[in-house]
């Protein structure tokens with residue numbers, strides 16, 4: 001039995017508001033959402049020292065394990081659970097434990113390069129790009145990296161100029177052309193309300209499908 005999941009990709013620069021949009025457009029569908037943070041698919045760099053990992057480029061497409069992501073999306077969209085890796089930003093490291101993630105009727109892939117890979121894009125039903133000015137994004141990032149990810153201000157600034165900004169311009173921003181919808185200024189309420197309705201309509205369709213399946217089995 002295959003679950004007819006509705007798959008959404010949410011891309012955009014660091015600090016654009018991707019997580020916020022993902023949360024707000026799905027908050028009324030309760031448990032019926034499976035979150036797939038692209039960050040969890042950073043390559044395993046456990047063979048490198050902490051200093052080497054701290055200097056790595058985390059904004060280039062090669063930083064991600066695309067094969068694993070594609071295979072997990074494929075499984076979830078086929079109704080199978082996956083053992084999802086988890087990521088530790090303080091250590092720049094994939095954690096040892098994986099978490100079992102079940103498929104539901106809405107799958108949300110969210111991350112800077114969520115709309116980068118052609119085969120991933122083909123698996124998604126709705127492609128969203130969250131667009132927020134770079135100055136707003138860097139201010140949010142400084143706040144988050146220093147307060148939540150245990151980073152020094154100097155390092156955050158250095159990383160932004162050496163990799164985050166150039167990779168954004170070269171790889172992230174161009175994926176806007178793959179979007180069905182571009183949301184300006186992050187979680188703006190008009191866009192969020194429209195998308196929320198769309199997600200609810202899709203989960204309603206899922207409920208009807210599940211009822212039909214149950215009836216057919218009687």
Ligand SMILES: Nc1ncnc2c1ncn2[C@@H]1O[C@H](COP(=O)(O)OP(=O)(O)O)[C@@H](O)[C@H]1O
Nearest residue numbers: 013014015016017018019020140185186187188
């Ligand atoms: N539309 C918005 N208005 C004000 N603050 C926002 C908005 N969207 C996101 N934020 C704030 O910006 C920060 C980064 O948002 P987040 O959704 O985590 O971004 P991303 O997932 O793209 O890195 C968070 O502190 C969040 O509360």
Ligand SMILES: Nc1ccn([C@@H]2O[C@H](COP(=O)(O)O)[C@@H](O)[C@H]2O)c(=O)n1
Nearest residue numbers: 013014015058059089092093111112164
């Ligand atoms: N060890 C790491 C891994 C990633 N990053 C940065 O995270 C950003 C993506 O996450 P958002 O929530 O901001 O979209 C990306 O720009 C990487 O530079 C990191 O700093 N350290």
